[in-house]
Amino acid sequence: MSVYDLIIKNGIVCTASDFYPADIGICGGKIAAIADSIDSSLAKEVIDAEGGIITPGGIDAHVHVDEPMKLLGDVVDTMGSATQSAVAGGTTTVIAFASQDVGLRGPKALSNSVRQAIDLYEEQTLYCDYGLHLIIARLEDESKQTCEELDDQLRNMYDDHGVSSVKVFMTYPGLQMSDYSILNTMYATRKNGITTMIHAENGDIVRWMTESLELQGLVQPYYHGVSRPTIVEGEATSRAITLATTMDTPILFVHVSSPEALDSIRKAQTSGLKVYAETCPQYMLLSDEDTKCHHDQSDKFEGAKNVCSPPLREKQNEQRIWKAMDNGTITIVSSDHCAYLYSSKFRGKHNAFDNGKGGGFRYIPNGMPGVCTRLPLLFDQGYLKNKLSSLMKFVELHCTNPAKIYGCYPKKGALLPGSSDADIVIWYPSKSKVPVKIRNEMLHHPCDYTPYEGFEVGNWPRYTLVHGKVVYKEGKLLQHNAEGHYLRRNTNSIPRNKWVNGWRPAYEKFGTPQQE
Numbered sequence: 061m062s063v064y065d066l067i068i069k070n071g072i073v074c075t076a077s078d079f080y081p082a083d084i085g086i087c088g089g090k091i092a093a094i095a096d097s098i099d100s101s102l103a104k105e106v107i108d109a110e111g112g113i114i115t116p117g118g119i120d121a122h123v124h125v126d127e128p129m130k131l132l133g134d135v136v137d138t139m140g141s142a143t144q145s146a147v148a149g150g151t152t153t154v155i156a157f158a159s160q161d162v163g164l165r166g167p168k169a170l171s172n173s174v175r176q177a178i179d180l181y182e183e184q185t186l187y188c189d190y191g192l193h194l195i196i197a198r199l200e201d202e203s204k205q206t207c208e209e210l211d212d213q214l215r216n217m218y219d220d221h222g223v224s225s226v227k228v229f230m231t232y233p234g235l236q237m238s239d240y241s242i243l244n245t246m247y248a249t250r251k252n253g254i255t256t257m258i259h260a261e262n263g264d265i266v267r268w269m270t271e272s273l274e275l276q277g278l279v280q281p282y283y284h285g286v287s288r289p290t291i292v293e294g295e296a297t298s299r300a301i302t303l304a305t306t307m308d309t310p311i312l313f314v315h316v317s318s319p320e321a322l323d324s325i326r327k328a329q330t331s332g333l334k335v336y337a338e339t340c341p342q343y344m345l346l347s348d349e350d351t352k353c354h355h356d357q358s359d360k361f362e363g364a365k366n367v368c369s370p371p372l373r374e375k376q377n378e379q380r381i382w383k384a385m386d387n388g389t390i391t392i393v394s395s396d397h398c399a400y401l402y403s404s405k406f407r408g409k410h411n412a413f414d415n416g417k418g419g420g421f422r423y424i425p426n427g428m429p430g431v432c433t434r435l436p437l438l439f440d441q442g443y444l445k446n447k448l449s450s451l452m453k454f455v456e457l458h459c460t461n462p463a464k465i466y467g468c469y470p471k472k473g474a475l476l477p478g479s480s481d482a483d484i485v486i487w488y489p490s491k492s493k494v495p496v497k498i499r500n501e502m503l504h505h506p507c508d509y510t511p512y513e514g515f516e517v518g519n520w521p522r523y524t525l526v527h528g529k530v531v532y533k534e535g536k537l538l539q540h541n542a543e544g545h546y547l548r549r550n551t552n553s554i555p556r557n558k559w560v561n562g563w564r565p566a567y568e569k570f571g572t573p574q575q576e
């Protein structure tokens with residue numbers, strides 16, 4: 061009788077803490093054993109890693125796909141297509157977004173918003189597991205009443221669906237929250253242990269700059285970046301830190317790109333605050349030059365492919381991001397995958413021309429694809445090209461820290477016998493298959509471009525396993541093994557119980573520990 065369903069032999073196992081040659085035994089979709097050598101006869105099936113590196117599957121904690129509220133317009137991905145592209149690049153868990161349905165009322169309003177998204181994705185073939193954050197689209201009114209309602213709604217959402225994180229926006233027309241509303245949100249997230257994710261850009265400055273550029277006729281895609289200088293992100297970041305300090309609430313800044321933001325985050329972390337940060341590959345590998353037209357001089361709109369917020373920065377900025385990843389200022393790396401078609405004149409990026417809008421940068425849907433390329437690009441740049449101090453650091457940023465921050469460790473993001481799902485990437489042995497030139501066709505996604513077309517990387521996932529089954533092998537997807545599910549997560553946002561003065565939230569008297 062077989063002890064294991066599968067044994068992976070002759071690999072070099074790399075986790076966030078260790079790097080060593082070992083065999084891995086898998087049983088019932090879980091990591092069952094890791095040892096110097098496991099006898100092949102104990103398994104139904106054996107994969108020979110041939111000396112290749114083995115890492116936990118990637119966790120991409122910032123992915124946008126089509127969702128019931130269509131908050132971001134006609135993004136091209138379903139959850140099915142996003143998970144398919146994810147596993148083709150070694151990512152085995154994605155955390156996407158459900159948006160608040162502002163038409164719903166009552167204590168189950170947020171829970172039901174999430175339910176609608178889960179119902180939609182249940183219909184789709186999923187190649188890996190997915191979780192959901194909740195985007196708070198609008199607080200009904202800015203009264204203390206809302207605080208209490210939000211508290212109930214968050215508790216129900218977590219109890220019903222294990223959603224343990226919410227995202228708020230300090231910019232975007234229709235989504236931008238006032239400081240007052242952010243405080244209301246933090247008051248309730250703190251009480252429920254929910255992680256507060258913040259998109260930090262000063263929306264009023266962006267609006268003012270946008271109008272000024274438009275008056276001067278400067279509306280090409282490149283000017284999207286000009287309307288959102290680095291200090292716009294820096295100011296919002298330091299303001300959000302002030303709000304979080306007042307409310308004693310841990311926060312995580314998504315898609316951090318600016319030196320001023322990094323300085324504020326580093327300072328806050330050094331003073332002991334629970335401030336975390338995410339960055340994305342585009343902020344170390346692309347620049348504002350990529351928002352100009354490159355290929356076809358007659359297409360002045362081509363830079364729209366790379367319009368995202370925060371925008372791509374000057375080339376020299378990328379060194380700051382690498383340093384911040386290595387020194388711990390940046391906690392996680394996600395893709396912020398948000399793919400819109402480019403070639404269609406009727407969909408995606410060209411929506412900027414709908415109804416006589418004229419294609420100005422203000423109207424370009426923000427975002428770019430990246431769920432497939434995140435791990436290979438960073439494995440190449442971070443590890444093979446030595447921009448990170450070790451491969452373990454790469455695993456920490458892309459797999460382990462996202463799992464810890466978002467409450468799914470060690471089920472995800474680790475290779476712990478008895479605890480972790482067998483979500484695994486086996487990379488090519490170092491001497492074979494190098495380099496790989498990235499082509500859009502390799503990415504198994506519905507988008508018609510990748511910002512990384514023609515980039516060369518020194519390795520690529522050879523096998524991707526989800527729940528112990530091979531879902532991607534040597535460039536091909538194995539659909540019969542695609543059995544992804546919705547992932548409930550735990551809360552993991554623990555306040556410090558340190559206050560700026562004598563004020564305490566009203567709920568403190570109901571049992572939360574006081575400052576020591």
Ligand SMILES: NC(=O)NCCC(=O)O
Pocket residue numbers: 124132259315367368369370396398426427428
């Ligand atoms: N980042 C971006 O440009 N688009 C996706 C939405 C967001 O995360 O802000």
Ligand SMILES: [Zn+2]
Pocket residue numbers: 259314315369
């Ligand atoms: Zn954002």
